[in-house]
Structure formats: structure tokens, C-alpha cells
Amino acid sequence: MNVLGVNIERKWDRQxxxxxxxxxxxxxxxxxxxxxxxxxxxxxxxxxxxxxxxEYRDWVWDxxxxxxxxxxxxxxxxxxxxxxxxxxxxxxxxxLAGGGPGENEIKTFFQLASDNSAEVILxxxxxxxxx
Numbered sequence: 478m479n480v481l482g483v484n485i486e487r488k489w490d491r492q493x494x495x496x497x498x499x500x501x502x503x504x505x506x507x508x509x510x511x512x513x514x515x516x517x518x519x520x521x522x523x524x525x526x527x528x529x530x531x532e533y534r535d536w537v538w539d540x541x542x543x544x545x546x547x548x549x550x551x552x553x554x555x556x557x558x559x560x561x562x563x564x565x566x567x568x569x570x571x572x573l574a575g576g577g578p579g580e581n582e583i584k585t586f587f588q589l590a591s592d593n594s595a596e597v598i599l600x601x602x603x604x605x606x607x608x
Contacts, residue, residue: 493597493600493601493603494515496604497515497599497600498596499513499593503588509586509589521547521550522543523550524551525548526548545568547568567597567601568594569591
């Protein structure tokens with residue numbers, strides 16, 4: 478998986494994904510080595526710790542076949558579930574949880590991941606509004 482990806486899950490979401498242009502470079506000109514992409518579906522896992530460890534990331538993949546690992550989604554999902562509120566998560570990845578060469582790149586690509594995620598959400602809402 479690329480450094481930046483967004484998981485969304487409904488058949489008609491492909492239309493939103495196809496209409497979004499993701500940025501490859503930060504406003505300071507630091508660029509990803511490969512183009513960011515939108516991923517529909519997959520498995521995400523969420524937990525209480527920041528992960529910057531390739532061995533742990535590999536264990537999570539081997540155990541859960543998780544395409545994405547974050548720290549926030551489960552908390553929001555739990556509150557929504559307890560309150561019987563419909564919930565959808567859009568996740569944008571800013572680093573490889575210890576899998577990239579050198580230092581963790583979250584500081585470099587956090588804003589880029591956020592901006593790309595916002596573009597996907599706006600495209601998704603546009604498609605929802607048309608339906």
C-alpha cells in the first residue's frame with residue numbers, strides 16, 4: 478500500500494474516487510515517491526498506541542491482514558455504536574508505521590494526508606448529494 482490511502486466502502490463510491498485528484502507533493506515541495514491512491518474496502522484496525530515499528534506492523538498484517546492501522550477510529554466508532562448513530566470512517570495514511578526507510582515521515586506528510594482525505598470526503602459528499 479502507498480503512504481497515502483483512503484478506505485471507503487460502497488459500490489457507488491468508485492464514482493467519487495474516480496473524480497478526485499490527490500496531491501503527490503506538500504506545499505513545500507516534498508513529494509511522495511509514488512502517486513497516492515484511493516483504496517475502496519480493505520481491513521483497518523485501530524488501537525491505543527502510536528506505531529512506528531516495522532515488526533509490530535508486520536505482526537498486525539500477519540494477524541489481521543490489516544491494510545491500515547490507526548489510533549482514533551475505534552474510539553469514534555465505539556461512541557457512535559453506543560449512541561446508535563450511523564458512522565462511516567475515512568482514513569488517510571501519512572506514514573508506513575515504521576515500514577519506510579529512515580525516519581518516520583508523519584511530520585512530512587501529515588498535512589498532505591489530511592488535505593487528500595478532505596478531497597475524497599468532498600467528492601464522496603458530492604456523489605451522495607446527487608443520489
